[in-house]
Amino acid sequence: MGYLEIGQTIRELRQHKKISQQQMAEHLAMSRTTINAFELGRSGDVGLKKVMKMLDYLGYEVAIREKSPFPTFEEIRDGR
Numbered sequence: 512m513g514y515l516e517i518g519q520t521i522r523e524l525r526q527h528k529k530i531s532q533q534q535m536a537e538h539l540a541m542s543r544t545t546i547n548a549f550e551l552g553r554s555g556d557v558g559l560k561k562v563m564k565m566l567d568y569l570g571y572e573v574a575i576r577e578k579s580p581f582p583t584f585e586e587i588r589d590g591r
Contacts, residue, residue, distance in 0.1 A: 512585075518549045518550045521569065532547055535565065
């Protein structure tokens with residue numbers, strides 16, 4: 512999963528929980544513009560620490576696992 516996909520996922524999670532970008536920005540001491548740009552894939556300068564803060568706020572975390580030699584469902588679906 513790349514940064515673009517992570518941004519889109521964060522947007523979906525945030526919207527599902529009915530949290531506005533402004534609410535999230537205020538709680539995390541980030542600008543709403545940064546969150547918006549990241550969710551839309553327009554910002555490559557959002558660091559991992561900020562991404563982890565956003566995920567934590569939404570009740571999720573980053574997990575590292577060994578890469579499988581087999582494609583994921585998402586990779587098959589997306590034709591990768």
